[in-house]
Structures are given as structure tokens and as C-alpha cells.
Amino acid sequence: MKRFLTVDDIGDLGQALKEAAEVKKAPYAWDTLGKNKTITLIFFNSSLRTRLSTQKAAMNLGMNVIVLDVNKDGWQLETEFGVVMDGDKPEHLREAVPVIGRYCDIIGVRSFASFEDKKADYEEEILNQFINFAGVPIISMESATRHPLQAFADLFTIEEYKNKERPKVVLTWAPHPRALPQAVPNSFVEWMKVADVDLVVTHPKGYELSSEFTDGVTVEYDQKKAFKDADFIYAKNWASYEQYGQILSQDKSWTVDEEKMLLTNDAKFMHCLPVRRNMIVTDGVIDSENSIVIDEAANRVVSAQVVIKRMLEALK
Amino acid sequence: MKRFLTVDDIGDLGQALKEAAEVKKAPYAWDTLGKNKTITLIFFNSSLRTRLSTQKAAMNLGMNVIVLDVNKDGWQLETEFGVVMDGDKPEHLREAVPVIGRYCDIIGVRSFASFEDKKADYEEEILNQFINFAGVPIISMESATRHPLQAFADLFTIEEYKNKERPKVVLTWAPHPRALPQAVPNSFVEWMKVADVDLVVTHPKGYELSSEFTDGVTVEYDQKKAFKDADFIYAKNWASYEQYGQILSQDKSWTVDEEKMLLTNDAKFMHCLPVRRNMIVTDGVIDSENSIVIDEAANRVVSAQVVIKRMLEALK
Amino acid sequence: MKRFLTVDDIGDLGQALKEAAEVKKAPYAWDTLGKNKTITLIFFNSSLRTRLSTQKAAMNLGMNVIVLDVNKDGWQLETEFGVVMDGDKPEHLREAVPVIGRYCDIIGVRSFASFEDKKADYEEEILNQFINFAGVPIISMESATRHPLQAFADLFTIEEYKNKERPKVVLTWAPHPRALPQAVPNSFVEWMKVADVDLVVTHPKGYELSSEFTDGVTVEYDQKKAFKDADFIYAKNWASYEQYGQILSQDKSWTVDEEKMLLTNDAKFMHCLPVRRNMIVTDGVIDSENSIVIDEAANRVVSAQVVIKRMLEALK
Numbered sequence: 001m002k003r004f005l006t007v008d009d010i011g012d013l014g015q016a017l018k019e020a021a022e023v024k025k026a027p028y029a030w031d032t033l034g035k036n037k038t039i040t041l042i043f044f045n046s047s048l049r050t051r052l053s054t055q056k057a058a059m060n061l062g063m064n065v066i067v068l069d070v071n072k073d074g075w076q077l078e079t080e081f082g083v084v085m086d087g088d089k090p091e092h093l094r095e096a097v098p099v100i101g102r103y104c105d106i107i108g109v110r111s112f113a114s115f116e117d118k119k120a121d122y123e124e125e126i127l128n129q130f131i132n133f134a135g136v137p138i139i140s141m142e143s144a145t146r147h148p149l150q151a152f153a154d155l156f157t158i159e160e161y162k163n164k165e166r167p168k169v170v171l172t173w174a175p176h177p178r179a180l181p182q183a184v185p186n187s188f189v190e191w192m193k194v195a196d197v198d199l200v201v202t203h204p205k206g207y208e209l210s211s212e213f214t215d216g217v218t219v220e221y222d223q224k225k226a227f228k229d230a231d232f233i234y235a236k237n238w239a240s241y242e243q244y245g246q247i248l249s250q251d252k253s254w255t256v257d258e259e260k261m262l263l264t265n266d267a268k269f270m271h272c273l274p275v276r277r278n279m280i281v282t283d284g285v286i287d288s289e290n291s292i293v294i295d296e297a298a299n300r301v302v303s304a305q306v307v308i309k310r311m312l313e314a315l316k
Numbered sequence: 317m318k319r320f321l322t323v324d325d326i327g328d329l330g331q332a333l334k335e336a337a338e339v340k341k342a343p344y345a346w347d348t349l350g351k352n353k354t355i356t357l358i359f360f361n362s363s364l365r366t367r368l369s370t371q372k373a374a375m376n377l378g379m380n381v382i383v384l385d386v387n388k389d390g391w392q393l394e395t396e397f398g399v400v401m402d403g404d405k406p407e408h409l410r411e412a413v414p415v416i417g418r419y420c421d422i423i424g425v426r427s428f429a430s431f432e433d434k435k436a437d438y439e440e441e442i443l444n445q446f447i448n449f450a451g452v453p454i455i456s457m458e459s460a461t462r463h464p465l466q467a468f469a470d471l472f473t474i475e476e477y478k479n480k481e482r483p484k485v486v487l488t489w490a491p492h493p494r495a496l497p498q499a500v501p502n503s504f505v506e507w508m509k510v511a512d513v514d515l516v517v518t519h520p521k522g523y524e525l526s527s528e529f530t531d532g533v534t535v536e537y538d539q540k541k542a543f544k545d546a547d548f549i550y551a552k553n554w555a556s557y558e559q560y561g562q563i564l565s566q567d568k569s570w571t572v573d574e575e576k577m578l579l580t581n582d583a584k585f586m587h588c589l590p591v592r593r594n595m596i597v598t599d600g601v602i603d604s605e606n607s608i609v610i611d612e613a614a615n616r617v618v619s620a621q622v623v624i625k626r627m628l629e630a631l632k
Numbered sequence: 633m634k635r636f637l638t639v640d641d642i643g644d645l646g647q648a649l650k651e652a653a654e655v656k657k658a659p660y661a662w663d664t665l666g667k668n669k670t671i672t673l674i675f676f677n678s679s680l681r682t683r684l685s686t687q688k689a690a691m692n693l694g695m696n697v698i699v700l701d702v703n704k705d706g707w708q709l710e711t712e713f714g715v716v717m718d719g720d721k722p723e724h725l726r727e728a729v730p731v732i733g734r735y736c737d738i739i740g741v742r743s744f745a746s747f748e749d750k751k752a753d754y755e756e757e758i759l760n761q762f763i764n765f766a767g768v769p770i771i772s773m774e775s776a777t778r779h780p781l782q783a784f785a786d787l788f789t790i791e792e793y794k795n796k797e798r799p800k801v802v803l804t805w806a807p808h809p810r811a812l813p814q815a816v817p818n819s820f821v822e823w824m825k826v827a828d829v830d831l832v833v834t835h836p837k838g839y840e841l842s843s844e845f846t847d848g849v850t851v852e853y854d855q856k857k858a859f860k861d862a863d864f865i866y867a868k869n870w871a872s873y874e875q876y877g878q879i880l881s882q883d884k885s886w887t888v889d890e891e892k893m894l895l896t897n898d899a900k901f902m903h904c905l906p907v908r909r910n911m912i913v914t915d916g917v918i919d920s921e922n923s924i925v926i927d928e929a930a931n932r933v934v935s936a937q938v939v940i941k942r943m944l945e946a947l948k
Contacts, residue, residue, distance in 0.1 A: 027352075031352060036659075036660045036663060036692070038688060038691060040684065048384075048407070048412065048415075048416075049419075052356065052382060052384070052416065052419040052420075053419055055382055056354060056380075056382070056419045056420070059354065059380045064691045066687055066688075068680075068684070075678070075680065078909075081915070082910075083909070084909075084910040084911060085908040085910060085911055086809045086908065087809070090810075090906045090908065091680070091905070091907070092907075094909075095905055095906065095907060095925065095926070095929075096680065096906070098926050099680070099681060099926060099930070100680075100684065102926065102929065102930035102933075103681075103684040103685055103688050103930075103933060104684075104688070177403070178406075273411050273415065274407035274412070275407075275408075275411060276401040276402065277394075277399070277400075277401045277408055277410075278398075278399065278400040278401060279400060279401055283397070283398060286411075293411065294414050294418065297411075297418065298415070298418035298419075301418075301419060343668075344668045347668060364723070364728065364731070365731060368672065368700070368732065368735040368736075369735055371698055372670060372696075372698075372735045375670060375696045376668070493718045589723070589731065590722045590723030590724075590727065590728070591723075591724075591727060592717040592718065592722065593715070593716075593717045593724055593726075594714075594715065594716040594717060595716060595717055595718055599713070599714060602727075603726075609727065610727070610730050610731060610734065613727075613731040613734065614731070614734035614735075617734075617735060
């Protein structure tokens with residue numbers, strides 16, 4: 001396993017889920033696998049869950065962990081080729097990436113969509129420079145278009161909580177005061193399409209995700225219809241893809257509340273966190289027994305550990 | 317041991333001091349106790365000694381350490397319940413705390429008094445949310461009202477240096493250009509009251525600590541009288557408790573100097589550091605042979621290691 | 633080995649290079665040497681290569697690593713003696729340094745030239761306070777006047793790539809938009825003078841380095857003459873020493889380009905990184921097969937590991 005960005009990189013989902021269950025049951029069973037191996041976690045954007053869970057996963061495997069907070073360091077990297085570097089940016093990604101690759105065995109990268117250049121974002125310009133130039137395996141810890149460690153943890157959480165063979169899973173847009181990337185919903189759709197679930201996506205008009213992800217997926221513009229008989233409600237805000245990066249609505253009639261949850265099949269409530277209470281979801285729903293957001297977050301260690309474990313095994 | 321905030325949490329002081337001496341003598345004797353255990357140190361306020369000494373203590377026990385510098389990350393956490401989160405704060409402590417608890421085995425928290433709300437500070441609102449919601453043992457690395465790792469280290473330092481059964485220990489206020497919390501003097505008084513020492517507190521009028529701490533303690537408003545025959549002089553600035561958070565005096569006649577030290581019984585000079593030279597204490601005193609501030613700081617590893625060791629033993 | 637600042641601190645270069653080769657061949661052969669030992673890396677100035685490579689080197693030896701980013705913490709330390717500390721600086725280096733020394737076994741310090749006070753810079757005021765007061769071995773991770781881990785890595789890289797007994801090594805100044813310290817060229821000259829190479833330094837008039845370093849070294853003001861038959865071209869910008877800290881020229885005729893490289897004996901191109909492309913060196917040169925900047929950066933782990941290994945051996 002040389003990179004982890006899309007659902008294809010994980011291969012067979014059934015096998016991945018089986019491995020996730022093993023890792024969760026005995027997290028320290030491979031605690032010498034990473035001996036004298038180092039993972040560097042590079043954050044162009046800050047992080048709580050992703051940093052802690054990925055760091056914990058690597059330590060469970062006996063690895064050394066180096067955290068590099070590019071964001072805080074104000075480390076400005078040039079990414080364009082051919083420019084005269086006489087401005088603010090002291091270093092080119094073309095040197096920085098292979099050098100970091102020489103100091104470790106695996107690199108994790110977090111680099112959000114800029115919302116400045118749709119094409120650059122959707123071509124994953126930053127992440128691909130790491131994939132092309134680092135010389136070591138690369139894990140996306142949320143890139144411009146995807147958040148695969150989250151989607152893998154989400155799928156595993158659904159697997160743990162489902163009480164029927166093929167549950168109905170609803171991804172619902174919900175309002176938020178800031179413009180948020182599409183990475184989480186893109187990956188969620190990408191993984192759920194392959195998984196054995198009945199997926200419905202619901203959002204206001206104008207919030208359609210890229211067809212690269214949603215081709216063949218049921219989109220229902222009436223949120224209440226979508227919720228009917230759902231086994232899992234996955235709430236998330238995202239900014240418009242069409243009018244790239246724009247907030248088209250902050251309509252609170254899309255907030256997930258107790259009344260809407262009554263339409264479901266006693267659905268579990270999921271969210272990747274951090275969550276804006278009483279914007280995305282009411283206190284009543286997130287504090288209810290059906291809310292599994294903390295278990296979902298805890299499973300971020302499991303998904304990261306499976307991915308790092310596979311990469312370490314491939315390094316041997 | 318599920319939490320470490322007050323002197324009561326450590327139980328019998330004689331036993332704690334005995335354990336501290338063992339840890340100091342052989343710091344690596346328990347270096348597999350923390351294998352595959354992780355401590356997360358969360359700093360809402362920045363730190364030098366506390367971070368390094370607690371990290372070192374955990375590493376001596378073979379633990380993994382994750383440092384989270386909330387202060388620097390500008391991670392704004394909502395702490396109120398029931399609010400619509402449409403402002404600057406992207407995450408509620410109600411999610412953040414249990415999630416962090418799922419990624420580790422022990423949490424250390426530093427969160428100073430805000431000086432904005434006396435009641436909130438003295439009810440330890442932030443720390444108590446960690447105690448209530450984290451699901452793992454919590455260590456105060458200085459909270460709104462107490463700094464127990466410091467007080468434990470102070471007591472152990474006095475134990476090491478005392479040359480009589482029951483030494484006279486004087487806590488003296490001293491001037492400082494900024495408004496400082498009462499956490500250090502509160503904990504110092506709380507621990508010394510239980511310890512086998514003769515405690516006197518001296519400060520200008522208006523600087524009385526909360527009676528919750530000083531009930532039954534001798535307060536002497538004349539600093540020179542207080543210093544007479546003292547075996548230990550513990551200097552510290554704090555802002556007023558009564559006129560909460562206010563600086564009432566910067567009177568340099570309260571600075572600890574060579575002349576006042578002559579009134580003592582060849583007393584040792586102590587301070588928790590960082591110290592403002594020639595405000596709190598003259599160069600002459602802090603650079604003298606009787607100054608034990610560096611040994612005192614070194615003992616912060618010892619107090620932290622005893623506390624973490626006990627928590628690890630209780631996890632087994 | 634108690635300190636690592638000058639070339640003298642490493643002793644015999646032949647022996648050091650032999651040890652470097654052994655470390656590179658088997659980096660984990662001493663992975664229990666640092667068991668229960670801690671190195672604290674203190675950055676008054678930010679860092680990529682130095683932090684990652686020194687951290688990796690210490691981890692290869694089984695050490696615990698604590699990184700302290702003073703720069704980011706805005707930790708203002710008083711360095712003057714005798715002052716009344718009633719201003720912005722809450723702590724004196726005189727307490728901070730020995731306290732840090734009590735929490736670890738080795739300290740690495742990065743503290744650049746301020747360019748405010750030539751005498752203070754060239755007397756290494758900050759680094760010397762660490763050497764005098766820390767009580768543990770000190771490694772310069774680039775100080776005001778020297779960058780010895782870089783120079784040692786540079787020498788080892790030349791040793792790996794040279795194809796004659798005594799290669800011609802040219803240090804050339806090149807233009808840059810910012811005023812940069814002389815630490816890298818100073819150390820490079822200091823080490824090359826002792827090494828078995830034919831050293832030539834070339835720069836515009838006014839960019840003479842301190843004679844403390846360049847006494848006895850060939851200086852050639854005509855860059856093209858200097859390049860003739862060179863086996864290694866080492867490019868670097870630095871600000872004027874004479875007109876201390878000033879930029880006297882940004883003349884791009886000094887940029888290292890393909891045409892000039894043709895004058896050499898098929899020379900390898902070196903730079904300590906980060907490098908300003910098309911200011912210091914053209915894309916054509918740095919992207920050519922003769923560019924060994926990434927291997928040079930990778931060797932920073934090797935030089936750091938030799939130094940830390942020697943210090944650990946001396947601690948035993």
C-alpha cells in the first residue's frame with residue numbers, strides 16, 4: 001500500500017472491515033511492527049481528532065511520530081514551477097517534500113481545499129506533489145477533495161451498529177456559518193457506494209456534489225422524504241461545488257432535530273465532528289442515546305491503524 | 317487514583333513523600349508500567365516547566381506522550397450549554413473532551429483562572445468538564461484555583477532540605493507587574509496545612525486568599541515579623557481575591573532581599589518560577605547558596621511521576 | 633563530548649567520517665544506547681530540516697525527544713544581568729536554562745544571529761549561556777555564527793561523492809531577497825579548512841566573511857575564475873559581515889546557472905536548503921543529475937546521530 005486517498009486504495013472492503021475489527025479488539029498486537037519506523041504528520045490545516053487519532057494509531061504499532069504543524073509555523077511553500085523565488089516563500093515543495101521523505105518511512109498530509117481554484121483543488125495539486133516526490137507512502141489526513149480515514153471510520157461504525165444486512169444510510173446537508181470543503185461528503189459517498197448500504201443524499205438545490213462522486217447515487221431534495229425509514233443519519237455541512245466555495249443557504253429548517261429523527265427507523269445519528277450544536281443538529285438529538293458521534297470519532301484510531309499497519313507490512 | 321486536583325486526592329502525605337523519594341532515587345524502575353499507555357497534555361495556557369517535567373515523568377514510566385497546545389492552535393471551545401453555535405467557536409467541550417478521552421489513558425489539563433468570573437473560576441468549570449466527561453483520569457497541571465503538582469514538589473523539596481522535625485515555612489506575597497492567579501499560593505497553603513510544618517502567610521492588606529484555603533492559618537501583615545526564625549521563605553505574587561483579579565500594590569518594600577533573609581533561621585529561598593528578578597526577589601538572594609529554586613523545579617518531575625504512576629497502577 | 637559548536641569539538645575528521653559511514657550503514661545499531669535518555673530541542677528560530685533530522689537521529693538511538701518551539705510560544709527570555717524585570721519578559725535565561733537542563737540529558741539549541749549587535753552575535757551570547765548554565769551537553773543546531781551539523785553533513789556528502797583524493801570545493805555567494813546570517817558559510821569554511829580539500833571562496837566585494845574563519849583561505853572575486861575545474865559548487869547567500877547584516881547586492885549575475893557549471897570539472901551542486909530557485913540557482917542546475925542537495929539534506933540525520941551518539945557514550 002503506497003498511498004491512501006480513495007476507496008480504491010483500500011481494496012476489498014469486507015477484508016478491510018475484518019482487519020479493522022481485529023485491530024480494535026487487540027490494538028497492541030502489532031506493537032513491534034513499527035519499531036525504528038517513523039511517520040511524519042504534516043498539517044497545512046489544524047486538527048484535533050485527526051492528529052490525535054493518527055498519532056495514537058502509529059504509536060499502537062510502535063512507531064515514532066513527528067508532528068509538523070505547517071500552519072502554525074507560517075511555513076510558506078512555493079508550489080509553482082519555474083518562478084523566480086524572490087517573494088515571501090522561502091522554500092519550494094520540490095525540495096521540501098523529498099527531504100521530509102528522507103527523514104521518515106510514511107508521511108501523512110492534511111491540506112484542505114483552498115476554494116480559490118476549483119481545478120487545482122480537484123486535481124489534488126498539493127497531495128499529488130507528495131505522492132510524486134516524497135519517495136515514501138502517503139496517507140491523506142484530509143485533502144482538497146477527500147477525507148478517507150474519516151470515511152473508513154464511518155463505514156466501520158455503521159458496520160458495528162447496523163442491525164440489518166443492508167441499512168439505509170442518509171447523508172444530509174445541514175447549515176453552518178462558514179464555508180466548508182466537500183472532502184467529508186465526497187469520501188462518505190465514495191465509500192458508501194462501494195459498501196453494502198442503501199445510500200440517499202439530501203441537500204438544498206445548488207449543493208450538488210461533483211458528479212465524479214454522486215453518479216448513480218439517489219439524491220432527494222426533500223429532507224423529510226429522505227429521512228423516512230433511515231437506519232443512519234449522517235449530517236454534514238459543505239459549501240457549493242457548482243458555485244465553488246459559496247454559501248448558498250443557512251436555512252435552519254435543514255437542522256437535524258428530534259421531530260425529523262422520528263421519521264427514521266430509530267436511526268443512529270452520525271457526524272464527523274467538530275459539530276456546531278443547534279446549527280447542524282439540536283442538543284436533543286446529539287445528546288440522545290441514538291447519537292454515536294463519540295464512538296465514531298474513537299474509530300478514527302482504528303481506520304488509521306489499519307492503513308498504517310498495511311503500509312508498514314508493505315515496507316518489510 | 318482518578319483525579320489529582322486537591323491535597324485530598326493524594327491521600328496520606330507521609331506515604332506520598334516516601335514514594336516520591338523512591339521515584340527520585342530510581343526514576344526508571346517502573347519504565348514498563350506505561351507501555352502502550354498514552355497521556356495527553358492539554359495546555360489552554362502555555363508552559364515551560366509543567367510541560368517538560370510532566371512529559372519527562374510520563375516518559376520515565378514508558379508512556380507515550382501527546383502534547384496539545386490549545387492556546388497556540390487558537391482552538392476556541394464552546395463551554396456554555398444550549399447555545400446556537402453560529403459564532404467563532406467551532407467545537408463544544410462536550411464533544412472535544414470525551415473524544416480526547418477515547419484517544420488516551422490519562423489527561424493532564426492546564427487552564428488558568430480567567431479573572432473574568434470569580435464564581436466560574438472557583439467552581440473549576442473547565443477542569444470539572446474534563447473530570448465529568450473525559451472517562452479517563454485527570455491531572456490538574458494548574459487549574460483556576462490550584463497547582464497541586466507544584467505544591468507536591470514544594471513539599472517534597474522542603475522534606476529534602478529541612479533540618480528540624482517541624483520547620484517554619486513562610487509564604488510571602490511579593491510585587492509583580494502583572495495580575496497573577498491564586499492557584500500556586502492556594503495549593504501551597506492547602507498542602508502545608510496538612511503537612512508537618514509551622515505555616516505563616518504574609519501579604520499586604522487586601523491580598524487575603526480565599527478562606528476556603530486559609531481558615532485556621534496564621535496570617536501576619538508585617539513581613540519582617542513573619543520572616544523571623546523562618547526555615548523556608550516561599551515567595552509568590554498573586555492578584556487580589558477580594559477585589560478579584562486586581563493589582564492593589566506593586567510595593568517593592570515587599571521584595572525579598574538579603575536584609576530580610578538575615579531575619580530568618582538561615583532560611584532556604586523557594587519560588588515556583590518563572591520569577592521576576594528584582595521584583596519578587598533580589599539577584600543577591602536568588603543567586604545565593606540558600607536559593608533552592610532549581611532543585612525545587614527539578615522535583616516537578618518527581619511529583620508528576622508519583623501521580624502518573626499511581627494512576628497507571630489503578631488502570632491495571 | 634560536552635558541546636558541539638566548532639570543528640574542534642568533533643576532533644579528528646577522519647575518525648568522524650568513518651563513524652558517519654558506520655551510522656549511515658546501520659542507523660539502528662545503537663537503538664538502545666539512548667534508552668531512558670531525553671534530548672530537548674529548543675528552537676528560538678523555526679526549522680524544518682534541522683528539527684526533523686535531529687529528532688530522527690535521536691530516535692534512531694532510542695532517545696526520548698522533547699521539542700520546544702520558543703519562537704512560536706512567544707516565550708520572551710531576559711538575557712541581561714542585574715535588571716529589574718518589570719517589563720515584557722517573565723523569565724530570565726539564568727533560571728530557564730538550568731531548569732531545562734534538569735529535565736533532560738542533552739540540549740540542542742537553535743538561535744540565529746540577531747543582526748542587531750555584531751559583538752553579541754559573534755560572542756555567541758545565547759549559546760554560551762546554555763553551555764555555561766545547563767549542566768548537560770549542548771549541541772548547536774545553528775547558532776549566531778556557526779551551523780556545525782550542516783558543515784559536518786556537507787563534509788560527509790563531499791566524502792561520499794568525491795572522485796579524487798583532494799577535490800576542489802568552491803563556496804559561492806549568490807543573491808537572495810532577505811538578509812541571511814553567516815553561520816552556514818562560516819562553518820563550511822571552518823570545516824573545509826581542516827578537511828582534505830582545495831577550498832576557494834567567491835563573492836562580490838564587501839561580502840568578506842570574518843577573518844576568524846577565512847584567514848589563509850583563497851578568496852577569488854571573479855566567480856567564473858573560481859568555478860574553473862571545481863569538483864563541488866556550494867552556493868549560499870549571506871549578508872555582509874563588514875556592514876553587519878546589510879544586503880549590498882542582489883546581483884543576479886551571481887546566480888549559479890548551467891553556463892557557469894560548464895566551467896567546472898562536472899561539479900556536483902550543493903546547497904544547505906531551503907533554496908530560492910532562480911535566485912541562488914537556476915531550475916536547470918538544481919534539477920540536474922549533478923545536484924546532490926537532497927542527499928546532502930538526508931545526511932543531516934547522519935551528522936546529528938554521530939554527535940548525539942558520542943554525547944550519549946560520554947554520559948555512560
